[in-house]
Every structure is written in structure tokens, then in C-alpha cells.
Amino acid sequence: GQQVMQIPQYQHVQEGEDFTTYCNSSTTLSNIQWYKQRPGGHPVFLIQLVKSGEVKKQKRLTFQFGEAKKNSSLHITATQTTDVGTYFCAARSSGNTGKLIFGQGTTLQVKP
């Protein structure tokens, strides 16, 4: 079935350093969503990308959708301790379904 692969699985950074997580699919995606899950918490919706090559920003977070709509990235500039958590990409499964397929997530640790 359809899968979305995320790398890296873990990332440890010093506070103030940048961070990037990548999401890849073997099939063309209609859209992609990003979620953040704090330790002990539940996933929280961050953003959705729909158009080829789309770039969206939320303060220090930059989200990008690839030209071929098969990959996406999330970049955080100048990380803060509040950025700690696991970041998931999620893509709608192919076919006429509302099912979202989640990647394995990238867990970010930030050292103060």
C-alpha cells in the first residue's frame, strides 16, 4: 500500500541551530499535511500543502512541497526548546478515501 517515508528518525540539535525533516513518497500525492506531537501529547495539525512547489511559512517554520508532489520538507530556523517533539507528515491514501497515511515521524531534541 501507499507509504510515506520520513528521515531522519531522530535529530538532536543545540538551541539556535536549524533543523530539517524530509518526507518522501513513491507516488504522486494530492496534498500533504504536517503534524507536531509533543512528548506525552497527541498530534496537532500544523499545515497543509496542495500545490506543486508550494512553500508556506509559519514564523520560524518553513514547509515545502516538491515540484513532482512526491516529497515535502519542514525546516525550522533557530530552534528553541519549545520546538521539541515529533513531527509527522501525512498524505491522503490513493483512491476515493479520507484515510491519511502518516510517516514514522522525526523526533527533535533541542539542547539548551
Next chain:
Amino acid sequence: GAGVSQSPRYKVAKRGQDVALRCDPISGHVSLFWYQQALGQGPEFLTYFQNEAQLDKSGLPSDRFFAERPEGSVSTLKIQRTQQEDSAVYLCASSLNWVGVRGGSYGYTFGSGTRLTVV
């Protein structure tokens, strides 16, 4: 309500026991989803509803798992004869609809989950 509410927050079940997990979605949200999340993993799809209709149950691991949403609002996920491999966090999410406009979808709002431990 203001968010998605799940109960109980924690459940410890003896192996072989039946459990029922409840999800109260955001009022007016048509779509409701159940996911299973093992420690250190991403959420795995179980099933979803559009109003009261169960449109996809392809993720349910076995016939011991059953979900319903009889009136199109509250949903219950039932697990019969629980086994140790059923131990996980069960997340419920709702969204305005499963399909949006211009190729988009609506984002999910997740509940806090039910942590099930089978001993």
C-alpha cells in the same frame, strides 16, 4: 465541544477481557477517524466514518476490533478478547469533512487518546 474528547484516558485490561473506548468528536465534524499508535511510531489507520457510515475499515487488525458511530456523532471502538499486542494508544480524530476544496483536505483534530495496557 471545543475539542475531541476520549475516554477513558487510561485502561488496563486483563488478557481476554473486552474493552470499549469512547470518542466524542467536535460538534459538526462529519468525519471521524480511529488510529492506533505504538510507542515511538506514527499513527496507524484503523477505520473512519462519514457521519454514521463506516467508509473504510481496512486498518482494523482482526475481527476482534469493531467500531461504530450509530448517530453520526459519538463513536465507540470495541476490542474483544484483548491480547498483549493490542497495547497501544488509541487516537480518535475528527475533521469537518474528509475532502476539501481545490485538492485539499481538512486537517484532523485529535483527541488525547486512550492508553490501553493489556496484562
